[in-house]
Amino acid sequence: MLSRATWVNDECKAILDDMIFTETLDIIFQVHRAARKGYLCELYPEDNSSQKICTELGRDVFGHCQNKVQKFSEDIDCPNCARQISTTRFAPHLEKCFGKGRTSSRIASQKISSAEFSFPTHGGHTDAPDDDDWQEKKKRKRKKDGGSKKAKKKHIESDASKAAEHNREHVSFSSSYLDEKTSKRKNLKKKR
Amino acid sequence: MADSRESEADFKDRLHAKLQNSGELEKLKQTLRDRLQECGWTDSMRKICKEKVRASSIENVSIDDLVNEVTPIGRDQVPAEIKNEILLKLRAFLDEEA
Numbered sequence: 001m002l003s004r005a006t007w008v009n010d011e012c013k014a015i016l017d018d019m020i021f022t023e024t025l026d027i028i029f030q031v032h033r034a035a036r037k038g039y040l041c042e043l044y045p046e047d048n049s050s051q052k053i054c055t056e057l058g059r060d061v062f063g064h065c066q067n068k069v070q071k072f073s074e075d076i077d078c079p080n081c082a083r084q085i086s087t088t089r090f091a092p093h094l095e096k097c098f099g100k101g102r103t104s105s106r107i108a109s110q111k112i113s114s115a116e117f118s119f120p121t122h123g124g125h126t127d128a129p130d131d132d133d134w135q136e137k138k139k140r141k142r143k144k145d146g147g148s149k150k151a152k153k154k155h156i157e158s159d160a161s162k163a164a165e166h167n168r169e170h171v172s173f174s175s176s177y178l179d180e181k182t183s184k185r186k187n188l189k190k191k192r
Numbered sequence: 193m194a195d196s197r198e199s200e201a202d203f204k205d206r207l208h209a210k211l212q213n214s215g216e217l218e219k220l221k222q223t224l225r226d227r228l229q230e231c232g233w234t235d236s237m238r239k240i241c242k243e244k245v246r247a248s249s250i251e252n253v254s255i256d257d258l259v260n261e262v263t264p265i266g267r268d269q270v271p272a273e274i275k276n277e278i279l280l281k282l283r284a285f286l287d288e289e290a
Binding site: 004019020025040 | 200203204207208211217220221224225228234237238241242245252253255258259262263266267270275278279282283286287
């Protein structure tokens with residue numbers, strides 16, 4: 001059956017041709033539709049530059065930056081100290097910078113107290129009683145915070161410091177005031 | 193002669209029908225599609241079509257034009273190995289009939 005064999009061959013070739021034609025048509029339809037609808041450029045972007053290997057220093061083969069940690073935000077200029085601060089650090093920095101946070105307000109108030117005690121030396125002794133009142137108020141506040149033992153200790157200490165105050169100069173008072181604070185801190189530590 | 197031709201046509205129809213019904217045709221179509229994609233024929237054809245569309249610079253390119261231009265190119269560009277592979281498979285399946 002030679003003729004049949006040739007028929008089979010012919011048929012196979014015809015079928016193959018047909019299959020290739022089907023695939024070609026498929027592609028043509030895709031491209032044609034894209035061309036008509038206007039998205040042909042986006043469909044198969046021919047970017048020769050993207051296929052090239054990047055050989056820049058400090059970058060990998062794809063052109064990405066090697067350093068994983070990148071600055072993703074701009075630094076902000078602080079209105080107070082005029083420094084450049086990272087956005088993630090900005091809020092805490094402002095707190096300290098403007099003196100509204102816990103620590104900075106305490107430091108500020110300390111400075112005020114030491115400054116006030118230094119002033120009376122210029123003004124004379126008339127201001128001394130006011131200072132005492134102010135000191136007492138502070139101590140009363142402290143008593144409310146602590147326990148009974150602590151309060152008694154403070155009371156004793158404050159009395160002792162009061163006695164010392166009249167004998168010493170006003171500038172040295174601030175140092176005893178600080179001693180109070182440190183002793184209070186020690187008590188707290190002991191408690192813990 | 194007329195008989196042989198008829199039987200040839202019938203024979204060929206029979207072959208085709210056998211391929212279709214057994215699902216072998218679909219399988220081979222898929223194989224061809226995969227091979228063409230692997231060797232980059234499909235991407236190459238897309239590029240060519242795109243260039244033809246751009247080159248013609250007509251607002252509405254017709255499908256007929258594309259077909260007439262691109263089909264012969266496509267047929268030539270298919271690698272011989274893929275053609276032979278599919279032909280062999282077809283022949284193997286259909287030789288039982290002969």
